Amino acid sequence: MAPLQGEMTLSFLERIADRYGLSVRSLLSSVTEVAGRQGVAGALQGDSEVFLNAAARDRVAALSRVPQVDLGRALPAWMREEPLGPSKERPTARLHNGVETVAAWGPACPGCVAARTGRVAPARVYLAAHQRVCLRHRYWLMSVPGSGGRVVELAGCPEVVQAQEDHRKLLRRSPVAGSAFEVAEAVTAWWWAQQWPEEHLWPMRLDAAMPAGEDPQRWRILGRDLVTYPEAVALATLLASPAWRLRVAAGGGGHLPYRLADVPCVPCELGHRLWRPWLTERLAACTHGPLFAWAYQCIRTKGGGVDDEQRLWQVPLAFRPRPLADALAGYQHRQTAGTEGLPAQKRLRGHSVHAESAFATGLAHARTYAAQHGHLATQRDTRVGSFALGKWVHNQQTHALALPEEKAAALKDVDPWWNIPWSVKWQRSYYRARDHARRHGPLTAADGFPATHVLTGEWLYLQCTDYDSLHPEQRRLLAVIGITAQAAASARPRRTSRTAGIDTALVRARAFVAEHGCLALATKNISYQGFPLGQWLNAQRSLGRRQDEAGPHLQVLDEIDVWWNPPWPLAWQRTWHRIRAHVRDRRQAAAGGHWPDGSDGWATWLSVQCIGYKQLRPPQQHLLAEIGITAETAAVRPHEVIAQLCGTAPGLAHARTYAAQHGHLAIPRSAYCEGFPLGRWLSEQRRKAREHHRGTGGTWPVSTLLAALDPWWSPTWSLEWQRNWSRVRKRSESAYAVDDGGSTSIADLEEELAGWLRRQCAGYGTLHPEQHHLLARIGITAETARAAQPPAPSTEPDLLDTALAHARTYAARYGHIAAPTSTILNGFRLGKWLAWQRRRAHQGRLSSARAKALAMIDPWWNPAWPLQWQQAYHRLCTAAAGADGVTPTNHPRGLYRWIRVQQESWEHLHPGQQDLLTALGITPHTPVGERPAPATRSYPVSPGLDHARAYAVQHGHLTPDKHTRQDGFPLGTWLSRQRRNARAGTLSATTAAALASLDPWWNPPWPYTWHRTYQQYRTAINGSTPLPDALHRWIAQQRARWHTLHPHQQHLLTHSADSTDHSTRFWDSVASPTRPAARSQHAVATQPAEAEPAERAAGCGNPARRRRPVMPAATARPPHGCGCSRARSRCETAGGCDGCLLPNCGHRSRRGIRRCGNRYCGSSPLFRRARQ
Structure with a gap:
């Protein structure tokens, strides 16, 4: 028997079975039978398809007497899939059904089948979209899920037959005809679901094609594709036209559409092509749907080029036509329930459940935000509580074209402008202007938007200037607040009076000069009397440098302060003004002893001016003359001018004070003198002096003043050397005065200074000549240096003596030197020193003399056991001091526990440990009591216990989901935390006992998910309800893994099975002869709860x-x-x-x-x- 072209494989087998008088199931069993076992898998339905492996295909080819090459050419699914079987050599067949695995199909035309085979027999063939009409016999070949399909006569629908011919022509002409028809089919299916009352052609066509005796409601579901087919072909012809796509792309005016009315050619042309004038108005209001998504992508891709073709023709999943199987299932549900409501909702699983829940949560927060602000124009970082609403709204806007219709409608109810094709920043600015118009009345563009905020007014004027380039919907929004095309043409910028602003600034500048003396003190960030004076002055200085002639307000500034904009740096002008003001106040005895901030740098600034006097501008030289610096004084006596102007300034004054007290200026850099950083100031002067000497060879002016205080204030050697020399000189001078001309020897000095002098004598030949001169002043000459004693040897013995002395002190106080590492005694880190000695002793690097010295202090200073044990032993000795033995009632309970541990592990102790314990009267058999437990503090009962008790009363267990809430309390999270605490051993005994009284298995030793499933099973069998498929599979798993379960798991399962009749036989199979030990073993091994x-x-x-x-x-x-x-x-x-x-x-x-x-x-x- 030859197959039909494009026939389904199962249909071909059905015709073969019919020829032999068999059913197709019997034929498949015979084809796949080997040794009495069949290899057929899957359910057989009216619309099923079968896939065969190579062995089965060989048998079918032999049965039909048709070569496999011809079968593979005629049957599209002949070699589509290779079902897996026990082996490749064994014939296997697998049945499939549904649109997910079976391609589009339909019944074969009966007339064509009879002409081809000579017999009238039903057959099913794979049909493309353009093959659903038989032009010869005028039949519509309709696929009906769950059946063999239906053949519908088209005598009353000639336009459907004509559409088939147009469809074939379109496929021959356009390469994108297939993709265009998919989009058109989705659009017409969406129109079909709207049920517009103006639509009359489709109901008439539906009635004309309805077979006799068909249910009208069911026929409306089945006849959707038939009725909408002519419009789908016409729409596909229009969408596939490149000229039409370019027209649509240009019709947007350079803007993405908000509604289809923004692309006028789309609704107008469709209303004209489809002979439905009313459709133009309907489509113009669409802001969602497959047609809007296509127009949006067409404008975005500029007509859908080669690179953007996939994006243009992709139909979002939410807009694809609803499968007939789902629609029929809803119809059957309504018929069964006896209602006329909506079809049953498809059950959500996995990611779909979480997606729906997340959308519902975000929508609730969006409603809250919109109720408070009136819109959803949020920023990306906007949060409502802990929910990132801004990010959620942005994600919805990004995927707006693919949102289901109900979700888009829900967001549109919250805010009609939630998804705008322009920037959200523009929308927020519009809302601010709208709120202003509602509070203060209409906006007057001709007057420059008075009474508005500066930013709002400037934004409104910007919209008026760019009015022609705005989106049509933006213009409609602006018209609501009074900004029309006529108002935009007459708009004036929102500007304040420039003259009034300048007058205000000049008033502030005049007041600032009256208070501070000059405008140079108004730095950039200065705000005076609420006016940004510093910023305004900087702008005027920049303006003055750009203009050749000064404006009127700049001339006024010259009158206020002639040096408000000097040609030299403003920092120079500020320092000069401060020095002049201080000199004037000092002359008027108004300054007192106070010096302003920054005055410690005046000496440096004056030195720079004196050195570079000739390089200054004449006006600068004139200004310096006002404070006493002329060309003569700058060249001959700069230090006198500095001393006169700032001799009592903080730097020089503190240097003078320190030199008078200590006799030198060799102060460390980090030293302070009366709160002044004198060390850092002197270091800066030494650096300036060195740089000036290297550059000019001259003397730094401040150096003269400091040299008068200390000639060696900036030596070429280290300051530490200079400080030690000054200390020795001061000691020598005091000794000379006391001894009336006597000298001081090295032995008479302190240890530190004596060591320093010995080192200078030893290295006398390497010192600087000036250092030789200074040493000669304290009596150290070359002969004296040679005659001096050599430096003292290393101070290690002194350090050892110090450490041993502190160890003796610690031992005298505590009776041992098993000190913790953190022990510090009189500033000496005794604990670290002892730990270092023990480490060296373990490494064999400790000298015998030092070890003997430590052993004389404490024989057990370095025990062979852990130091923590020794410290606990000494705590016990301290507690037992003054008693003959260990008293049973006066020690902490921790010591008694420690004693019992030592008694239990006596055999494992070191002999030295045993001797120490025996000396205290502790032996393995010594009875040691225990101190009564102290009274414990009572804590309030955890609030979770009341909720756990209520949950246990309601459900009979404490195995809720982690996200369970009991009366608003997060019970699931609380119980998870208690289980973690119980496993870590930190759960209080009271809480553990309370939870165990509610449910002995609240914290099972097996996986928690197992126990939750067990509770679901127990609830189901106790309620006498049918078990779901998931629980049936779980029961089968437990039966298969019975001997890997915990004994208590076996007990729970057996008890639950015995308590009900309908599960007993199931669990009896566990104790089958192949597993004889299951129940008997449980009876012996199981312990009570x-x-x-x-x-x-x-x-x-x-x-x-x-x-x-x-x-x-x-x-x-x-x-x-x-x-x-x-x-x-x-x-x-x-x-x-x-x-x-x-x-x-x-x-x-x-x-x-x-x-x-x-x-x-x-x-x-x-x-x-x-x-x-």
Whole structure:
């Protein structure tokens, strides 16, 4: 039997089966049967398609007696997919249905099938959009989901047949005809869903094509493509035209559309082409939909070039025609429910659920913002509470063309201008102008927008100047606030009176000069009496430099202050004015002892002026003459002028004071004198002096003044050397005065100065000649230096003696020298020094003499055991001081616990530790009491307990989702935090007991997700409701993994199964002969729920190791009781790894990743392999 061209593979097999009198299912079973087993997968429906592997295709070719080459040429799906089977040699067939896996299809024309095969038999073929009409027999070949399709006569619809011919011509002429028809089909399907009352042609065509006895509502769903086909072809012809696309791109006027009315050629041309004049008005108001999205992209891509073709013809998912299968499912739901409402909503899963929830949250915040501000023109960083509303609105605007219609309508209800094709900044400025117009009345553009804010007025004038280039919708918005084309033409800029502004500035300048003396003090950031005087003066100076002739207001400034704009730097003018003002105040005895800020740099400034006097401008020289600096004084006596003008300034005055007290100026750089940074000031003068000497060879003027105080104020050697020499000289002079001419020897000086003098004598030959001269003044000559004693050896013995002395003091006070590292005694870091000695002793680098000296102070200064043990021992000795033994009631409870630990681990102690404890009367058998527990502070009960109690009463457990809220309280998050605290051992016993009383399994030792699923299963079986498919799969997984479950998990599952009748038989299969130990083992191994805390305490890290955790008998026991395959030293008592099914496993890897070797642990590779 030969196949039809383009026939579906399953249709071909159905005709073969019909020829042999079989069903297609029987035929498929026979084709794929091997050794009594069939290889058919999938459900067989009326619109299904079958895919065969190579072995099955060979059998079908042999059965039909048609070569595979001919079959592959006639059947499009013959080699489309290779279904997987147990082996490639075994025939396999897989059935598929639905638009996701089966291409567009339809019934074959009965007349054409009869002419081709000689028999009248139903057949299904793959049909493209232009193949749904049989021109010979005038049939519409309609695909109906779940059936073999339907053939509709087109006797009453000749325009559909004509549209088929036009469609074929379009495909031959245009390369984008296929893409254009997809867009056109989406547009007509969107129009079909609107159900406009003006539409009359489509209802008439629908009635003319409806078969007899068909339900009108169902036929409206099935006949959508048939009825809209002529308009879709006409619209596709228009969209595919390159000339039309260029016309649309130019029709936007260089702007992206806000509504289709902004592109007038689109609604007008469509109304004319489709013979629907009313459609023009309908389309002009559209701001959303597939046609608007296409026009938007056409203007954006300038007609859809080669690079932008994909963007132009892409139909957003929200605008694609609704599949007939979904529409029919909604129709059947309405028929079943007996209502006429909307069809049942499609169930959302995964990302769709989160997307819908996120949109609902953002829409709620958008409504809140719009209610407060009246719009959604937000900035990107706008937040409403903790929600980033600005970013959310921006994301919605970015994907506005692809938003579903209901979401776009919801945002449009909040703000009609939420998605504008111009900048959001323009919209915010418009809203400010609109608010001003509402408060103060209409705007008057001809008067320059008076009473508006400066920025608002300038923005409005800018819109008037660019009125012709604005978007049409922007012009409509401006017309609302009174800015029309006529008003924009007569608009005047919003400017304040320039003359009034200059007069105000001059008044402020005159007042500033009256208060401060000159305008040079008004720096750029100065604001005087609320007016930015400094900024205005800078602008006038720039203006004066650009103009050849000064304006009237600049002449007024010259009258106010002749040097307001000098040709030299303003800093020079400011310093000169301050010095002159201070000199004038001093002459008038008004300055007192106060010097203004910055006066410490006046001496340097005056020195620079004296040195560069000849390079100054004549007006500058004239100004310097006012403060006493002339050409003669600058050249001959600059230091006298400086001393006269600022001799008592902070720098020189403090230098004079320091020199009088100490006899020198060799002060460190960081030193202060009466709060003045004299060291830094002198360092600056030394640097200036060196630079001036290198540049000119002359003397820095301030140097003369400082040399009068100390001739060696700037030596060529180090200042430390000069300070030591000054101290020795001062000591020599005082000794000479006391001894009446006697001299001072090196031995009579302090240790530090004596060492310094010995070093100078030893290195006398390397010193500067001037240093020799200074040493001679204190009696150190070449002969004296040679006769002096050599320098003292290293001071290490002195440091050792100091350290040992502090150690003896510490031992006398505390009875030992097991001091912590942070110990500091009388400024000496004794703890660090002792730690260093112990480290050197462990390395074998400590001298025997030093070790003997430390042992004489404390024989156990460096014990062979940890120092922390020794410190605890000494605390016990201090507590027991004055008693014959350890008293049972006077010590802290921590010491008693420490004593019991030593008694329990007596065999592991060092002999020296045992001797020390025995000396205190502590032996392994000494009875030691314990101090009563102190009264604990009562804390308020956590508010989460009341909500947990209410949740447990309502649901019967404490296994909620993390996001669960109970009466507004975040109960899920609170319980998660309590579980973390319980695993870390930081949860209070009161809270743990309260939660355990509500639900003994509130913190299970197995994965939390398992327990949540178990609670869902238990709720379902207790409520006698049918189990969902997900729970059925979960039950099957538990049955398959029964012997990998924790014993308590087995107990919970068995108990829940036994408590209900409809699950008992299911769980009985667990104890099948292949698994005989499941229930019997559970009966022996399972402990009651109350014993869970005790079992947790018996983990692998417990020193007592009272018992091992219970393990299934059918499983080989791991090396350790906890089930951990690592070494014992890697297991800890506190906590446990996530997902561990045994209590208190406590294993943690070295890198912090919880990966346990326990095969019952959810993070174990063994457990994962078992689950697989």
